[in-house]
Amino acid sequence: xxxxxxxxxxKSAYSHEIDIPFEAINIADWLFNLPExxxxxxxxxxxxxxxxxxxxxxxxxxxNVEMIGTSLVVQHYVAEEATASYCxxxxxxxxxxxxxxxxxxxxxWELIAEPIEGxxxxxxxxxxxxxxxxxxxxxxxxxxxxxxxxxxxxAAGGDHNSRETPLFAESIAxxxxxxxxxx
Numbered sequence: 015x016x017x018x019x020x021x022x023x024x025k026s027a028y029s030h031e032i033d034i035p036f037e038a039i040n041i042a043d044w045l046f047n048l049p050e051x052x053x054x055x056x057x058x059x060x061x062x063x064x065x066x067x068x069x070x071x072x073x074x075x076x077x078n079v080e081m082i083g084t085s086l087v088v089q090h091y092v093a094e095e096a097t098a099s100y101c102x103x104x105x106x107x108x109x110x111x112x113x114x115x116x117x118x119x120x121x122x123w124e125l126i127a128e129p130i131e132g133x134x135x136x137x138x139x140x141x142x143x144x145x146x147x148x149x150x151x152x153x154x155x156x157x158x159x160x161x162x163x164x165x166x167x168x169a170a171g172g173d174h175n176s177r178e179t180p181l182f183a184e185s186i187a188x189x190x191x192x193x194x195x196x197x
Contacts, residue, residue: 015106016147017120021160023149024167026175027140030183036129038190039137042096045103045125046074048185053078056185057178062086076103083170086110091123099127106146117152119167120144125182137183141175143167 046066053064063079074093081087087110091103103123110116124140145160153163 023143024171025142026172028179029138030180032187034187036135039127040098056181084112101125118148139179
């Protein structure tokens with residue numbers, strides 16, 4: 015399988031400000047210790063399941079199962095970078111559209127915290143999706159153009175990201191508050 019990075023299937027970024035100091039945020043800790051029920055609350059009913067594991071060579075992974083628009087998506091996010099203020103996760107995601115069959119896309123998920131005025135933090139959730147050669151064959155076999163597929167993915171992915179971003183941000187803030195109260 016080949017990732018077609020020169021083609022953009024979709025891209026969205028949404029931000030949400032939280033009333034918690036930047037220094038108290040730890041996105042990597044939140045992501046790799048996220049209870050499944052909390053993940054589900056962060057975009058109900060789209061978020062179905064989540065868990066953590068590792069690659070054969072020991073890199074951390076987050077596995078997410080969710081509905082993006084009308085497609086079931088199983089994401090196998092491998093941490094390329096995972097710090098308190100920035101995580102870059104890379105997934106070859108399995109997509110099961112309602113028309114049947116299975117295909118794959120490449121999804122880059124970036125979770126970003128930045129300090130802002132008033133001892134607050136801005137959380138940004140950025141999702142970039144590229145097609146694979148498997149995806150290109152799939153849409154061709156189903157009589158769809160890349161432009162049609164990209165338009166549908168942009169609409170569905172943007173809608174999903176806009177709804178999960180504030181909920182992720184508030185979940186990260188809650189975890190930071192609990193940790194601060196315990197110290």
